[in-house]
Amino acid sequence: MIFSSDNWAGATDAVMAALARHTSGFAPAYGVDPLSRSIEAKFNEVFEREVAVFLVSTGTAANSLALANYAKPGGVVFCHKEAHIVVDECGAPEFTTGGNKLFGLPGDAGKFTPQALETALKGYPEGVVHHGQPSAVSITQATEVGTLYTPDEIAAISTVAKSRDLPLHMDGARFANALVSLDISPAEMTWKQGVDVLSFGATKNGCWCAEAVVFFNPQDGAGFEFLRKRSAQLFSKSRFISAQFEGYFENDSWLESARHANAMALRLAEGLSAAPGVDLPVTPQANEVFPVIPRAKAAVLQDAGAKFYEWPTDDLPADRMMIRLVTSFATTPAMVDDFVSRF
Amino acid sequence: MIFSSDNWAGATDAVMAALARHTSGFAPAYGVDPLSRSIEAKFNEVFEREVAVFLVSTGTAANSLALANYAKPGGVVFCHKEAHIVVDECGAPEFTTGGNKLFGLPGDAGKFTPQALETALKGYPEGVVHHGQPSAVSITQATEVGTLYTPDEIAAISTVAKSRDLPLHMDGARFANALVSLDISPAEMTWKQGVDVLSFGATKNGCWCAEAVVFFNPQDGAGFEFLRKRSAQLFSKSRFISAQFEGYFENDSWLESARHANAMALRLAEGLSAAPGVDLPVTPQANEVFPVIPRAKAAVLQDAGAKFYEWPTDDLPADRMMIRLVTSFATTPAMVDDFVSRF
Amino acid sequence: MIFSSDNWAGATDAVMAALARHTSGFAPAYGVDPLSRSIEAKFNEVFEREVAVFLVSTGTAANSLALANYAKPGGVVFCHKEAHIVVDECGAPEFTTGGNKLFGLPGDAGKFTPQALETALKGYPEGVVHHGQPSAVSITQATEVGTLYTPDEIAAISTVAKSRDLPLHMDGARFANALVSLDISPAEMTWKQGVDVLSFGATKNGCWCAEAVVFFNPQDGAGFEFLRKRSAQLFSKSRFISAQFEGYFENDSWLESARHANAMALRLAEGLSAAPGVDLPVTPQANEVFPVIPRAKAAVLQDAGAKFYEWPTDDLPADRMMIRLVTSFATTPAMVDDFVSRF
Amino acid sequence: MIFSSDNWAGATDAVMAALARHTSGFAPAYGVDPLSRSIEAKFNEVFEREVAVFLVSTGTAANSLALANYAKPGGVVFCHKEAHIVVDECGAPEFTTGGNKLFGLPGDAGKFTPQALETALKGYPEGVVHHGQPSAVSITQATEVGTLYTPDEIAAISTVAKSRDLPLHMDGARFANALVSLDISPAEMTWKQGVDVLSFGATKNGCWCAEAVVFFNPQDGAGFEFLRKRSAQLFSKSRFISAQFEGYFENDSWLESARHANAMALRLAEGLSAAPGVDLPVTPQANEVFPVIPRAKAAVLQDAGAKFYEWPTDDLPADRMMIRLVTSFATTPAMVDDFVSRF
Incomplete structure (x- = not known):
């Protein structure tokens, strides 16, 4: 993840x-x-x-x-x-x-x-x-x-x-x-x-x-x-x-890599938009997804080995945070699904 | 070469x-x-x-x-x-x-x-x-x-x-x-x-x-x-x-590579010091050899596919030039011998 | 002026x-x-x-x-x-x-x-x-x-x-x-x-x-x-x-110069605060005054030889502008009074 | 001086x-x-x-x-x-x-x-x-x-x-x-x-x-x-x-100043060329003179209030030094003559 x-x-x-x-x-x-x-x-x-x-x-x-x-x-x-x-x-x-x-x-x-x-x-x-x-x-x-x-x-x-x-x-x-x-x-x-x-x-x-x-x-x-x-x-x-x-x-391996990465981002976005407690204020158009999630959930995910960074942003309640998720040619559907399933 | x-x-x-x-x-x-x-x-x-x-x-x-x-x-x-x-x-x-x-x-x-x-x-x-x-x-x-x-x-x-x-x-x-x-x-x-x-x-x-x-x-x-x-x-x-x-x-592959390169330089220097019309004003200590050769010979060598650069230097007769020969891990004895044999 | x-x-x-x-x-x-x-x-x-x-x-x-x-x-x-x-x-x-x-x-x-x-x-x-x-x-x-x-x-x-x-x-x-x-x-x-x-x-x-x-x-x-x-x-x-x-x-001529310049700014500010159509949003504390005046008045003043710069600012009606007035040791009371009198 | x-x-x-x-x-x-x-x-x-x-x-x-x-x-x-x-x-x-x-x-x-x-x-x-x-x-x-x-x-x-x-x-x-x-x-x-x-x-x-x-x-x-x-x-x-x-x-005061400075340099050079123990290896063409003088003499001159710098140069005996003398619009003939007279 x-x-x-x-x-x-x-x-x-x-x-x-x-x-x-x-x-x-x-x-x-x-x-x-x-x-x-x-x-x-x-x-x-x-x-x-x-x-x-x-x-x-x-x-x-x-x-x-x-x-x-x-x-x-x-x-x-x-x-x-x-x-x-x-x-x-x-x-x-x-x-x-x-x-x-x-x-x-x-x-x-x-x-x-x-x-x-x-x-x-x-x-x-x-x-x-x-x-x-x-x-x-x-x-x-x-x-x-x-x-x-x-x-x-x-x-x-x-x-x-x-x-x-x-x-x-x-x-x-x-x-x-x-x-x-x-x-x-x-x-x-x-x-x-x-x-x-x-x-x-x-x-x-x-x-x-x-x-x-x-x-x-x-x-x-x-x-x-x-x-x-x-x-x-x-x-x-x-x-x-x-x-x-x-x-x-x-x-055209470069286009293929990019398409895969984007598809993984879309899969993430779709999964997360259906997840409880998640907002997606920016619609992903490439290979990055910026969900707002409960801060407590972030800790749980990281304990489970998920790697991602907080994306500093204003005006969120203290118990919520925006995170940045980036996908690449190496991201697998299993990795995405595993992540989404933990919400 | x-x-x-x-x-x-x-x-x-x-x-x-x-x-x-x-x-x-x-x-x-x-x-x-x-x-x-x-x-x-x-x-x-x-x-x-x-x-x-x-x-x-x-x-x-x-x-x-x-x-x-x-x-x-x-x-x-x-x-x-x-x-x-x-x-x-x-x-x-x-x-x-x-x-x-x-x-x-x-x-x-x-x-x-x-x-x-x-x-x-x-x-x-x-x-x-x-x-x-x-x-x-x-x-x-x-x-x-x-x-x-x-x-x-x-x-x-x-x-x-x-x-x-x-x-x-x-x-x-x-x-x-x-x-x-x-x-x-x-x-x-x-x-x-x-x-x-x-x-x-x-x-x-x-x-x-x-x-x-x-x-x-x-x-x-x-x-x-x-x-x-x-x-x-x-x-x-x-x-x-x-x-x-x-x-x-x-x-220790790095030391092996360097030893090989240096050995090839030595082989070059030994071959060239015995070659007619060649001077070696600087004694090579690493992987570079700087012979002074007839300018005409340089052209012949280059026509034969040898690659090297002239090393600008003062006080040489117009028909002679100093060249720089650099060896590496990839230099072969055959390459050296071929080069030396053309003098 | x-x-x-x-x-x-x-x-x-x-x-x-x-x-x-x-x-x-x-x-x-x-x-x-x-x-x-x-x-x-x-x-x-x-x-x-x-x-x-x-x-x-x-x-x-x-x-x-x-x-x-x-x-x-x-x-x-x-x-x-x-x-x-x-x-x-x-x-x-x-x-x-x-x-x-x-x-x-x-x-x-x-x-x-x-x-x-x-x-x-x-x-x-x-x-x-x-x-x-x-x-x-x-x-x-x-x-x-x-x-x-x-x-x-x-x-x-x-x-x-x-x-x-x-x-x-x-x-x-x-x-x-x-x-x-x-x-x-x-x-x-x-x-x-x-x-x-x-x-x-x-x-x-x-x-x-x-x-x-x-x-x-x-x-x-x-x-x-x-x-x-x-x-x-x-x-x-x-x-x-x-x-x-x-x-x-x-x-202490430096302090005297500064006191004079500040006094001239104060004189300007006092004069302008009483002038029709003038606002003074920033209280002058040194030797600069920033009145908001009618744009038409600025043109009149400049025609009369007054020198000053517009100070770009947001949110003013089109017919008004903020100007910057700076005084110095060389500013005279007469110059100030002349300026103020034209409002 | x-x-x-x-x-x-x-x-x-x-x-x-x-x-x-x-x-x-x-x-x-x-x-x-x-x-x-x-x-x-x-x-x-x-x-x-x-x-x-x-x-x-x-x-x-x-x-x-x-x-x-x-x-x-x-x-x-x-x-x-x-x-x-x-x-x-x-x-x-x-x-x-x-x-x-x-x-x-x-x-x-x-x-x-x-x-x-x-x-x-x-x-x-x-x-x-x-x-x-x-x-x-x-x-x-x-x-x-x-x-x-x-x-x-x-x-x-x-x-x-x-x-x-x-x-x-x-x-x-x-x-x-x-x-x-x-x-x-x-x-x-x-x-x-x-x-x-x-x-x-x-x-x-x-x-x-x-x-x-x-x-x-x-x-x-x-x-x-x-x-x-x-x-x-x-x-x-x-x-x-x-x-x-x-x-x-x-x-044309600038030309006059320069002419004066140059004239003072010439006066210096002429005086020094006739002085014992002084060489003038470079012929002065503007407002600088570079005599070679006995090192001991330099100390004597400095003690007398003369101001000048040594000009580092190679190949002089240890007891001699090159000095730089620069003249300007403010240099007086008296100053020059005083200096020269001390040789």
């Missing part, structure tokens, strides 16, 4: 098999091996256009470097106030951008609106040096609370960003979960709605450590290789990341 | 087997899994004392973060002028330390002397704010040109460093190669000679991407976990690095 | 006279001249204890460097959400601290409560590397909206800060205005309530460019001279800042 | 008179006052073209910010190994550029040659991410040892810089001294030879604290105002710097 996070799982068989396949033999170091080149081509195919893609090893690296690519002196990045880049990356974006500020926008269910962005941008009129200058807008898909921006919502945010010549960044740590849930193409969820740069996450969905920074306007990434190297994210044996992507994309 | 670098090899079987072993199942994320704890204990055993150890994924990360741990405003790090941190890390140490300067010391065969360090430090008297302030001393073992500091030489450098209260850092990207060549213990090559912090490299010697920052005075690393996270080097599925170390240390 | 800001004034006669007095002759450069030493001694006297004091030239420099002195990797500074360091310094604190985050606390009338701080700190439990780590607490005295923390309020905030071993910083850009309004001693407004470091502002109150970073625990500033030099704030002809302070402190 | 540095002098009467003139009255803050605008226009006139000029307060600020304007990830600035930016700014350029490296070129008499630059640049081939990327070239005029680049030498260095699309920066801390010595126009010493950005120093030549960053291609400075503010170098009462420049340029 492991629901702590999707990163408590290991790697999928497809990913490990690919890695094993490339273990022996020699290959040029530092990202110019044939396998890495083929993975770059694969990204073009996945996104139905020529992209500039740079492999890195953690989501924090992908996000920080993507934002650093557009950093300005006194720069300000606009994102949701609960975004991972604000709350969970120990200031890596601020450090990597040379001190750009993250402006946390309010918004229900982990999402901010184009209106909220527009209002915040008004506080940063052109050329007022005291306030600094907007440098980027960032959305998270799926969000920290497992919700999704629709393509139209993304496009509307992009329109506001573009009105100030700002790039739109998408933190796609759970990109695949969002994609299969919306049932649209990678292109439709990104550049067709005006996303400029994507942190394409693969780790949570079955890789060991494989993330990619994808620039939809390849020239945007012209100097990125220096940024990546300077942040110690250019790997000598780079094929070990490329191999993970090979396995990830092979036979 | 691949001699370009030891990082053109993949991973050893021991490393891949360990990784495969830990592929499935769940484990706590972010470095608190049981396997990571056991690897930390293993480091204590290897170094015969309690150390504080932090796993990271690239040598550049290990070096940059180790130096950042001791960074000061206006700080100056003293190292050899050809050190990897100066020449090959795209300014990552400068960036990660908030702009500390690397002072490149002269010295033959990739090594600097205690006297050279002492002279340089005189340029930075205590409390002269203009010049900045010394923050660390860094040596590379084995050096960039495959030579070694003896234990006594390390101790003498440490003595000078300590006279100014400076930590001594060792860049051990090729730690194992140096160790088996000197035939001493890890403790004897490090803290027993006054090394304070080590970049323990495992990637070049058979891992995919496994490096460790080792503090011999554990309290030195008290705030390091924040530095590591801020530089995006805390891995969610941290066991994938730990597993590499498990395989690396298992049955 | 210049009420735009107290920094639209020039320098007081006392300050210019002192500067003129030290124009000729030679003096050691870089802060070790006798005049600078005597100013440092004067600060001890003003604060009734031995302090470590470092002269700089702008308030942004003082604030940024004070916070940088306590910066940590992934550090978080807690302050009011409308604090100058958050809103008006173009990311200088973030840059100078190597990317520390400013956490903006809510609170009425430009002040935050100990409770608000305590709640925010709970989001940063010890040792949770993802969120980063608290590095400092900062209050502004007088605040951005001309209000004051009482000594008890400062002490209460300090108690919360100390419960997490955090230094308490005071941005004293308008220190003198606050001081004379509270009618207490500098010691009582600072270290006696647990303030650890102060940005002592003198520019707004009659200097050209003279600010000081004051450490009440002198050892806290042990490495500060390197921070200051690295930020280009060590002046070669340092006596020109010291001379300003000489004039500033002479015959 | 004060020859320690030109920054031991105070301000010229012209500068103080102008400052006094602008003491009272109100003016818009933060650089948009009419006086500041007129000073900007004056710079256009001085340089015979439209320039973008930004006033700052220290030479270290001017240099650091000028280089930061062109910084790149992994950037490398090429300059003389004894340049002020390398030796005397406590890492401010490295910090302000986000960790760019300063590459110290060798060269006699404080100057490097185009050939030395060309050779160094070869170590940084295009697109080799490991080494980083060249970001700027910097020369000092007059140099640290009081010598000058001829216009042709500047042009030749610029040609090499431009071959790699690098901006040429001139550290003009002693710009006026160089200018009057070469007897050419400001334009001829800068942009007509391919200088792109200048740190125009006025402090050493008679201001309190007045420096300017001058971009000869105004568009180069498009984002500079944010850089300046972020480094706390935008002054609220900006007119106090502008006023210094007003006095500085008035009646």
Whole structure:
């Protein structure tokens, strides 16, 4: 009953098999091996256009470097106030951008609106040096609370960003979960709605450590290789990341993993919504479920070996708590059913 | 005939087997899994004392973060002028330390002397704010040109460093190669000679991407976990690095790999020293050989598929060049003999 | 009718006279001249204890460097959400601290409560590397909206800060205005309530460019001279800042300037409170007045040559606006009466 | 007998008179006052073209910010190994550029040659991410040892810089001294030879604290105002710097000050060259003289109240030392003659 996070799982068989396949033999170091080149081509195919893609090893690296690519002196990045880049990356974006500020926008269910962005941008009129200058807008898909921006919502945010010549960044740590849930193409969820740069996450969905920074306007990434190297994210044996992507994309195993994880979340949600004493204030759209349960029940579950985290939230009675349940490719129906049966 | 670098090899079987072993199942994320704890204990055993150890994924990360741990405003790090941190890390140490300067010391065969360090430090008297302030001393073992500091030489450098209260850092990207060549213990090559912090490299010697920052005075690393996270080097599925170390240390496979690489370098050196038209100005002590060969011969070798890099050097006739040949666990005697036979 | 800001004034006669007095002759450069030493001694006297004091030239420099002195990797500074360091310094604190985050606390009338701080700190439990780590607490005295923390309020905030071993910083850009309004001693407004470091502002109150970073625990500033030099704030002809302070402190001219400015603000407030169509939602306590006036009236005043800025605020009818009026040593009663008479 | 540095002098009467003139009255803050605008226009006139000029307060600020304007990830600035930016700014350029490296070129008499630059640049081939990327070239005029680049030498260095699309920066801390010595126009010493950005120093030549960053291609400075503010170098009462420049340029007082200082250096050199036991290895071209004198004589001079610094140099007998003598607008013939007479 492991629901702590999707990163408590290991790697999928497809990913490990690919890695094993490339273990022996020699290959040029530092990202110019044939396998890495083929993975770059694969990204073009996945996104139905020529992209500039740079492999890195953690989501924090992908996000920080993507934002650093557009950093300005006194720069300000606009994102949701609960975004991972604000709350969970120990200031890596601020450090990597040379001190750009993250402006946390309010918004229900982990999402901010184009209106909220527009209002915040008004506080940063052109050329007022005291306030600094907007440098980027960032959305998270799926969000920290497992919700999704629709393509139209993304496009509307992009329109506001573009009105100030700002790039739109998408933190796609759970990109695949969002994609299969919306049932649209990678292109439709990104550049067709005006996303400029994507942190394409693969780790949570079955890789060991494989993330990619994808620039939809390849020239945007012209100097990125220096940024990546300077942040110690250019790997000598780079094929070990490329191999993970090979396995990830092979036979659409990434979509299959995400579909499974989402299905497990749905199974959880359905089970819990019928359980006594449980509320589900946020409808799960990807692989996370946020039930409100009796605090006493949480202790019982943990004693039984269930793993999950409390999700701090306001305005609950002292005897109730919101918890976060995350599913992954490795979650089994039995695990879900066992958990639900204990309510 | 691949001699370009030891990082053109993949991973050893021991490393891949360990990784495969830990592929499935769940484990706590972010470095608190049981396997990571056991690897930390293993480091204590290897170094015969309690150390504080932090796993990271690239040598550049290990070096940059180790130096950042001791960074000061206006700080100056003293190292050899050809050190990897100066020449090959795209300014990552400068960036990660908030702009500390690397002072490149002269010295033959990739090594600097205690006297050279002492002279340089005189340029930075205590409390002269203009010049900045010394923050660390860094040596590379084995050096960039495959030579070694003896234990006594390390101790003498440490003595000078300590006279100014400076930590001594060792860049051990090729730690194992140096160790088996000197035939001493890890403790004897490090803290027993006054090394304070080590970049323990495992990637070049058979891992995919496994490096460790080792503090011999554990309290030195008290705030390091924040530095590591801020530089995006805390891995969610941290066991994938730990597993590499498990395989690396298992049955002393790391020492075996290094002994093999060194033996191949020796075989190369012996073969080349008997070859016509070849000089060996630097005696190889680890897994690198730097012969001076006819430029025309280099072209012939490359046409035959040999891979190696020219090593820029002064004062050679136009028709001769120095090349760098690096061996690894994956280098075969046949590969060496084939190469030598072409002279 | 210049009420735009107290920094639209020039320098007081006392300050210019002192500067003129030290124009000729030679003096050691870089802060070790006798005049600078005597100013440092004067600060001890003003604060009734031995302090470590470092002269700089702008308030942004003082604030940024004070916070940088306590910066940590992934550090978080807690302050009011409308604090100058958050809103008006173009990311200088973030840059100078190597990317520390400013956490903006809510609170009425430009002040935050100990409770608000305590709640925010709970989001940063010890040792949770993802969120980063608290590095400092900062209050502004007088605040951005001309209000004051009482000594008890400062002490209460300090108690919360100390419960997490955090230094308490005071941005004293308008220190003198606050001081004379509270009618207490500098010691009582600072270290006696647990303030650890102060940005002592003198520019707004009659200097050209003279600010000081004051450490009440002198050892806290042990490495500060390197921070200051690295930020280009060590002046070669340092006596020109010291001379300003000489004039500033002479015959308590600084207190006199502040009393005058505050009196002018009071005169404005009294006049406006009797004026038709004017509201004064915030009671002025220092040298700033924030009336809400008819938007049409603002235009009329500006046409007549009055200078002031709109102060953006929510929830006002479209035909009304809040404006900020700032007084200084150079504000005359005639100027105030002229302004008031136009309502 | 004060020859320690030109920054031991105070301000010229012209500068103080102008400052006094602008003491009272109100003016818009933060650089948009009419006086500041007129000073900007004056710079256009001085340089015979439209320039973008930004006033700052220290030479270290001017240099650091000028280089930061062109910084790149992994950037490398090429300059003389004894340049002020390398030796005397406590890492401010490295910090302000986000960790760019300063590459110290060798060269006699404080100057490097185009050939030395060309050779160094070869170590940084295009697109080799490991080494980083060249970001700027910097020369000092007059140099640290009081010598000058001829216009042709500047042009030749610029040609090499431009071959790699690098901006040429001139550290003009002693710009006026160089200018009057070469007897050419400001334009001829800068942009007509391919200088792109200048740190125009006025402090050493008679201001309190007045420096300017001058971009000869105004568009180069498009984002500079944010850089300046972020480094706390935008002054609220900006007119106090502008006023210094007003006095500085008035009646060509700046040229007169520099001519006087240079004449005093010449008088020193002439006197010393005739003195027993004195060598003058470097011919003074501006306001600095570097005699080699008996060590015993130095002590005698210091006992008599003479102020100067030893200039560390190699290869002198133990009983002899090189000293640096700096003259300024405030140096008197009597002071010079007194000094010389003691040999």
